[in-house]
């Protein structure tokens with residue numbers, strides 16, 4: 001056998017052995033952004049650990065984890081919104097991460113006593129038709145229940161985690177009675193039956209079908225940064241308000257990640273979770289979806305995001321918000337909010 005052939009075979013063998021011997025971390029995520037691949041590559045470069053990702057909607061991931069049970073290959077689960085993270089916690093899917101560095105970086109209210117850690121922040125804001133209303137018409141979420149907004153209020157279905165979390169925060173801040181009354185008023189003020197997603201609410205406001213609506217901040221920022229004529233047209237007449245600036249602060253929520261109970265690659269999972277909370281990773285991970293990093297005051301390269309970062313945030317514990325979702329659903333059922 002010629003020497004070059006021998007070298008070729010030897011290098012192939014080395015590559016194969018190397019591929020199989022490489023360390024991995026298996027990530028189940030409900031995110032679907034191009035920037036995530038970039039982050040995984042950065043992680044591999046830094047640690048040598050390969051990230052294998054399964055990206056799907058949260059219900060599909062939870063169903064998959066249920067079916068896989070103890071033999072699941074998943075190490076880390078990433079979900080958006082406290083309501084969903086709390087459901088996963090309640091199912092006993094997470095194991096406690098033991099990492100003081102993570103706890104030093106991320107504020108206490110944005111993580112769950114060791115089960116999961118919040119990585120990005122989003123705010124639930126009010127959008128309004130500038131042709132009909134001004135910023136002065138709103139200062140709180142409760143203002144949306146006022147009679148001047150009769151036949152003006154739009155939202156997605158209240159059964160969606162984003163709405164359940166907002167209603168949960170209102171229950172925690174105002175008490176059940178006031179939250180119920182407000183829900184009743186919001187139903188009375190509806191311009192139409194709850195439908196669509198958050199972007200649909202913004203477009204409906206822009207089109208004059210709704211006077212006021214609720215949306216997560218990143219949907220609006222995405223449209224504001226878009227160069228598509230349809231998006232520019234959509235936001236042309238849309239104003240926005242960060243509610244409750246003089247009271248409890250605007251409702252905020254997180255995208256969070258936790259290590260799974262049956263994680264087969266526990267060390268790598270811990271490394272990965274720590275990597276996701278590093279400032280440089282945080283900047284990319286958050287701004288990739290027009291969200292703010294969970295690390296307080298960390299600026300990103302996203303100019304609109306930075307400009308809008310200085311608002312009073314509700315200090316409620318995000319996990320406590322998640323845990324109130326069944327009370328929120330009961331109140332919604334009671335007042336006929338769909």
Ligand code: FE
Pocket residue numbers: 080216
């Ligand atoms: Fe979303």
